[in-house]
Amino acid sequence: MPDLHFTKGHGTGNDFVFFADPDGLIDLTPAQIAAIADRHFGVGGDGVIRAVRSQNLPAGAAALAEDDAAEWFMDYHNADGSVSEMCGNGIRVFAKFLIQNGLATLGQGETLPIGTRSGVRDLQRNTSGFQVDLGRWSLEGGEPLVRAKNLSVARPGLGINIGNPHVVVALSSDEELESADLTFIPVLDPEATEGANVEFVVPMDPLVKDGVGRIRMRVHERGSGETLSCGTGAAAAALATRHWAGSGAPNQWRVEVPGGTLGVRMWAAEDGEHVSLSGPAELVFEGDLTY
Template sequence: MIAFTKGHGTGNDFVIIADPDGALELSADQVAALCDRHFGIGADGILRVVRSTAIAEGAATLAEEPAAEWFMDYRNADGSIAEMCGNGVRVFVHYLLRSGLATLEPGSTLPIGTRAGVRDITRSANGYQVDLGLWKLSGDDPLVTADGLPVARPGLGIDVGNPHVVVALAEEAELAVLELHRAPELDPALPNGANVEFVVPGEPLVRDGIGHVRMRVSERGVGETLSCGTGVAATALAVRHWAGEKAPDHWRVEVPGGVLGVRMFPAEDGEHVALSGPAQLVYSGEVDLL
């Protein structure tokens, strides 16, 4: 039996397993079984809470930031390893604080290790803000085919520590009829796959200096989810890119699970993008690990 906690960020849900000393090795099949919504606990992924000193990838974390005691070992629902999760890292930090494993005073920062590098988390008015770091246009701009779209649409590749392809739709009706039970197809296919976001602009796009958009997402290794934090950031970045130089640096992105905030800001090493939103813990229990 292992102890777990269930948590979510705007409906993007996770099974959290505390393994501070790195004693637990989860196979892909075990992760998939835990995340199964019919025969397991049910989740979009697993967050293993492990000290950076107790996981191989933690060496790079500690070299980047010696104060990053904790590492977020994130697995997709199919058991595959993912670099980062914007909703997951907020839930991860919320668990650390609620469990007494870390503290985060107002105005201070908590660094967390991930496979995409160290991510700095602060408190925000609606929960937590995570600095996702540098972003870039990946140069991967495939055509995207999805059930419900009559023709393939061009996508814009955005890298925010993990790969995304963002597709612009013309109206709400196109967003509503999408069928994302099957993963969208990318042409050409990307070697490591990508999360795919479909976005429609708000009416108007900008209100009171803040951009407004709606999106749905298909996450690689998971399928459609109610929210995707890094996908929200990628969506805001893509729409700002399309909108041109006068587009704002603050965005509100509506997903099926709620609303998240995105902010772009200059840093010493280039422009960073930050994501803010809530995190909740739902229940705790024990489960057999087969």
């Protein structure tokens, strides 16, 4: 059995197993990926991320067609081995993984384009670590009812897509937020065809301070369960809260998650409104495993 050199990293507690496969020669099965992500018998993580050159992966062709500078593709899988389109925390740590291993460079003021199944995403350094432009977002329409264990009644959710699907639910208090048992998968009615990450949100008091919106969030990620943080989920939660707050709500948000704090910003671009995510990226250890 071959050995795989890996690096463990996280962004606000959302943790991943990274490995470099520039030529696209390592083809792990979903079962092997799930075994690596297992917290009891494997390395443990919310997902497994392969660094592969876009030219060596079929999914990378679209990334290169969009931006021929997108040399690297983030091949992301959830903890259960299923494929996911994007990961806002994962892509920031992915950038640090590339840089630390000499696979890419990113100076102050420069941009690093990375291919994903949701398209090319541009990253820059900032004071908190890295900032990623998550691109255009969209309301999915409708208000699916969301049931979660320990919440007494179903709540309406707001569907938001940021390259991957989310349903955001507003709760009334910190006590409600803490009481939700997210070890159980929240039930959506109607059910999301492709599944969805489900975010539960409460406003902080005051909601806006010094021109910045402030919310707290917990999340159940499809394919991974409850995680300490979800980057695209933080963006979706901020967008949903701004939507509910109405005109005059800020375009800059601070999102508190169990694993730390993330920044979200919205701005107008030529192709529509974009949303960005900023926060820390940490690499914590590396090793070898047999797969």
